[in-house]
Amino acid sequence: MKLGSWLTSTAVVSAALGLAIAISQGAEKEVQIAFLNPLSGNNVDAGQQDLNAATLAIEDINKAGGIKALGGAVIKLVIVDTTSDPKNAASTAERVFSTQKVAGAVGTGISGLTLPILPVAEKSRIPIITNSVNDQITSLKYKYTFQVTPKGSQFGSTQVQFLKALNETYGLGIKDVAVVYENSGYGVSTASSIKEIAASAGLNLVLFEAYPHGFTDASSLVTKIKASGAKALFPVAYTTDAKLIINTMKQMDVSPVIIGGGAGFLWPVFAKEMGPAVNGFVSVASWNWDSKSISSVPELASITTRYEEKFGTFMTEHAGPTYVAVRMLAEAMEIAKSADPVKVREALSTFDNDKIGGFMQPGRVKIDGTGWNGAVHPVMIQWQDDKPRTVFPAMDAVRTFKR
């Protein structure tokens, strides 16, 4: 009987898996794109924004007549929940790449989930465009990996340059700075890039401290910031941690110039939490909805307006690049005149576009030899009138920084 149970279970495996194959065939004039992002677990909030953006991009493409080079084929999104567990991310990628016919893939926005997916895409020969910011992603020499967003190491330099500009414009004379960062891939790469260039920018690093992601008490951290005497603070923080840090700083009456980094200072919930006090906060962002290259082009600006109408919040730094990634895949199919993933990859590898590419600052997407959009750089935003506005660098800025 016990052997029987083993046999039964084996039979169930094969049957269940076999059944799934049948469902995957699409209609004639339909091209599928895989969407891989966390729709459950700890990172679900990011995944949901990516999904919103991808849905909007598909709608836009199909409304405009689908893929013209393929006789107006409509695009269908194959939505895959990678969950927030790297182990599942790998196996869900295996699933979609080997049981579905897809022209390419977008995702994920979380480095720890993207990295296990990349080898799967490489072996399956499916081009994947990610909006994760980890520096390692395009250093692995994968041919099928494309990264549309700025790299983590650029965030730090943008923040430092911004502070330098503040010092010059307002004569602040800030020298002593503190860096506190979440101990995650994103936090580590941003923080270490600040550390690397701080000295050359004439800054004196008085505190450089990692804290565990999802910690429950920021008071030790703030005590240290206070004791360090820093005049400016670079906090790299995700949502919950940013709330803790900001509220604790108010409680302990610590008020250096804050130059934020990361989702914690950018997402709509931060405005809800802070109320009117949100205005004035600055942060670095991998993308912002009103950067000059977007708001100066009506077609591009209308994307952000429609996103806001449809989903109730401004388009976030996760949503923007995902939207671009989907449109890039469609554009690559037009160039390749094919939905064959190998040909789509070829088209992506020399992708250079300032139409939909204008949706990424500084107004162009240009893929370099490593698969990275080397044209891109992060921007600084400041909350004004309850929304994040691009204030730096000058080429992307639409508002001026207010003290």
Next chain:
Amino acid sequence: MDSTIILQTTLNGLMIGGVYALVAVGLTLIFGVMKIVNFAQGEFVMLGMYVSWALATFVGIGPYPGLLIVAVIMFVGGWLTFKLLIIRIIGKSDEAFILLTLGLSIFLQNITLLAFGADYLTVTTTVKDAAIRFGGLAISLPRLIAFGVALVMVAALTLFLNRTDTGRAMRATAESREVATLLGIDPVSCFAVAFGVGTVMAGIAGVLLTPMFYVYPGVGTLFNTTAFIVVVLGGMGSLTGALVGGLLIGIVEALGGTFVSLDLSQLFAFLIFLAVLFVRPSGLFGRSA
């Protein structure tokens, strides 16, 4: 070393310790009476936060005034959970309880995600960034309130267990189910009360946490491991132990975080925890086996 920093750090530790104790009290009560580790306790804290958020958003009752309403709703929820699920595996093995409460925790987190979506929610209070300041020191007001409530809860529960018939019956059940049955006590109804009250404690903790944290489906997991180690450190089932354990862990984490390294602060908590266990395997206030 600057004495203000040492004082401030100790205060920080005491305050977060109060929060830890608050989360651990319900867990230790359930453990003490029923001998089960409830892996869904963090999710009850999360549900308490959502109820508190709903009250604030739809009815306009803020977290602190709504405390009693949340407590009542959570008691009903806990009691139902007991009657529908927990009761079915009483007397079964430890691992059955682990699996049941794990399943419950996954279920509750995701049903919340289904119902409310992935967005972080926030309850606006004037208290959230308020503090009491004196002599260069600062005490976070929401944490001070949580600390105070933790003290009151431990005192009230201790009184309840010592001075009421139900409480005494629960203590007898905790000591020995067999003996309790011989004395004419119905252990199962004692379990039901313990589970219900434990859930209320989690809910109250949730309410007091809403000014400090965003409300989202995974928020309960922030405290999971800490709550476990506080309970074991104090001695499973000991309310005073949960309080002292919470404060000890809080202070150790704060001192380690301020004076050594923040990303290692939890490490110190775990080390203290293991060290205490090895010297006193039944915890600080636990009766040895």
Next chain:
Amino acid sequence: MNRTGRIFLAALAGAAVLLFPVVTTTPYYIHTVLMVFLFATMGLGWNLIGGYGAQLSLGHSTFFAIGAYSAVLLMVNYEISPLVGGIVGMVLACGAAVVIGLPCFRLRGPYFCLATIAAGEIARILFLHFQEFTGGANGVPLPFHGDDILTLQFSSKAPYYYLALGLLVAVFVLVRWMEKAKIGRYLAAIREDQDAAESLGVRTDRVKLIAYVLSAAITAAAGVLYAFTVGYIDPDGVASLNLSIEIAVVVIVGGIGTLWGPVLGATVVVLLTELTNMYLGSLRSGASLVLYGLLLIVVVVARPKGLISLFDRAPAASLPKQVGTRVHVA
């Protein structure tokens, strides 16, 4: 069913498992069954201490991570073959098991369980903290340099499948032998009543430690295979409490303290995760895990002794009793 019938069925099942990657070339199906093998292997290993020894451990991801990190780091930094690195990892995991086990085995019941959680979290924090050495939160990706058995890198899934199958069979045979050997009887005695076993002269700490160390080595081996199959490791993925819990859940769902329980449990849990994710994952956030959580609840309410009890004709033999610890309130 008679003996011939059973042998016939066993041969059939064996052939099906062996030929599976030949019949289907779809990497996903091979990958899924491979994950079943890995979890079955870890379940069998966990069961040595958690089931037969009745010491519920929720810290096994530490050993998984030690195996994975040793093999990967030795290869990436020193170009040492994972065949060697894997053994180094298993030995290190055994060492860690001794360090954790010696003090923790003084603790009983839930105290032991929670101490292993603490030990596991300590390991995760250390993996995160020593960035220069482990790559910290960034994790370690394994760049693919073409097929090579010495570096355990294959463009196809099938070689990993057979390696995992081989590991599973080896561990299964080992555990089966242990069940009948002296150590198996000692473990059974400890499970029934540790104090009585001690009074009969069983050196319980030593017996438990042997089981724990073996179980750590098995988990580490699975970690090595996982790392090379997936090609990326990071502390939150391979050293997490979630993974520790998953390993235990596999065994509890299948049937704790039984030989076939972990195998059945791994099959059911892995397939359940995949199927709920496949059909509900894209519907609405959370739907797949709602069903997964519900199914765990249903299994434990309907079959508290695990799904393996569905196949028992007679009531299950001795299963671990509730580990009682006297605790007082207030």
